[in-house]
Amino acid sequence: EAGVAQSPRYKIIEKRQSVAFWCNPISGHATLYWYQQILGQGPKLLIQFQNNGVVDDSQLPKDRFSAERLKGVDSTLKIQPAKLEDSAVYLCASSLGRGAGAFFGQGTRLTVV
Amino acid sequence: AQKVTQAQTEISVVEKEDVTLDCVYETRDTTYYLFWYKQPPSGELVFLIRRNSFDEQNEISGRYSWNFQKSTSSFNFTITASQVVDSAVYFCALSFTGNAGNMLTFGGGTRLMVKP
Numbered sequence: 001e002a003g004v005a006q007s008p009r010y011k012i013i014e015k016r017q018s019v020a021f022w023c024n025p026i027s028g029h030a031t032l033y034w035y036q037q038i039l040g041q042g043p044k045l046l047i048q049f050q051n052n053g054v055v056d057d058s059q060l061p062k063d064r065f066s067a068e069r070l071k072g073v074d075s076t077l078k079i080q081p082a083k084l085e086d087s088a089v090y091l092c093a094s095s096l097g098r099g100a101g102a103f104f105g106q107g108t109r110l111t112v113v
Numbered sequence: 114a115q116k117v118t119q120a121q122t123e124i125s126v127v128e129k130e131d132v133t134l135d136c137v138y139e140t141r142d143t144t145y146y147l148f149w150y151k152q153p154p155s156g157e158l159v160f161l162i163r164r165n166s167f168d169e170q171n172e173i174s175g176r177y178s179w180n181f182q183k184s185t186s187s188f189n190f191t192i193t194a195s196q197v198v199d200s201a202v203y204f205c206a207l208s209f210t211g212n213a214g215n216m217l218t219f220g221g222g223t224r225l226m227v228k229p
Contacts, residue, residue, distance in 0.1 A: 033217075042117075042204055042219030043158070056216060089156060101148060102217055104158035 002026065004105035006092050012111045018080035021108045025073065025094030031055075033102060034067055034077050035091040043091055049075065050097075082112045115140045117207050117220035125226045126195055134190045134223045136205030142166075147181065147188045148206040148217065158204070164188065195227045 005024040013019050025032050030051050035043035046065065048055040051072035060067070064083070069075040079086055089109050093102040116139040126132045138147065149161040162172065164181050172179045176193045192199055205220045 042206075042221050043217075044219075045216060048216060091158065093158075101160045101163045103160055104150075106155065106157045109156070 004092055004094050004103055006090075006105035006108055008108055009106065010109050010111075012113060013082055015084055015112050016081040018078065019082055019110065020076050020078045021090050021092075021110075023075045023077070023092030023105060025075070025092070026103055029094035029096055029103075030072070031095040031097055031102075032069055032075050033093040033095070034075070035093065035104075037089045037091055037107070039088070046077070046090075079110075082110075084112050086110060087112045115142075115207055115209065115218045117205050117218055119203075119205055119220035119223050121223045122221065123224045123226070125228065128197060128227055128229050129194050131191060131193050132195050132225065132227075134192075134203050134205075134225065136188045136190065136220060138186050138188065138205070138207045140207060140209060142209040144209070146208045148208070149179065149188075149190050150204045150206060150219075152202040152204060152222070154201070161190075192225075195225075197227050197229055200225060200227045 007022050011019055032049045034046045036046050037043040046060045047057040047067045049069040052069045065079055067077045089107040091104050091107045093104040095102040118137045120135055145166045147164045151159045151161055162179055169181050169183055178191045180189045202222045202224045204222045206217045208217045
């Protein structure tokens with residue numbers, strides 16, 4: 001079974017530039033998450049989708065971050081404009097739903113200089 | 114509010130030693146799930162185990178074992194006869210079932226270093 005796919009693996013941008021990350025969840029998983037993991041910390045949830053609807057985006061900095069999940073499958077996370085403190089690994093995960101484990105992709109390591 | 118605390122930020126052991134990673138959680142929910150994930154240097158979070166709040170049976174899987182004690186809100190993870198390949202950051206996580214999916218709250222992680 002294919003896992004969660006993310007791209008790119010690495011990205012370096014200058015502050016104030018924009019960047020987008022892509023995620024393809026495990027087939028059949030209705031729930032998709034984006035997490036931000038700053039070096040040395042545990043992952044922090046940014047947004048959760050159930051199919052193509054948003055379940056929770058309370059910790060998403062909406063002035064600069066946006067995410068969508070068209071057709072309830074793939075998802076993109078965008079940052080515009082980026083700040084130095086956005087440097088982190090962005091992890092996408094998917095799950096069958098309530099009570100099921102979440103499976104993570106390899107993440108995108110973003111460096112903002 | 115939910116919270117997961119992993120008090121040990123870093124543990125160093127010599128190969129073949131047993132090691133226990135501590136996890137303490139807080140939640141007001143009566144139905145919840147607990148998880149352990151492994152994050153090797155490659156960065157991917159690897160799912161290890163899920164436990165629901167109604168199942169306090171301990172579980173063993175090879176060299177791994179988990180001790181869930183509701184009375185102390187703890188879900189500890191023991192690696193027996195540790196190996197160098199066990200070196201990684203381990204995260205304990207908690208989710209509640211109020212939503213359609215899991216909203217996982219992670220602890221800060223414990224970095225385990227196993228030396229040959």
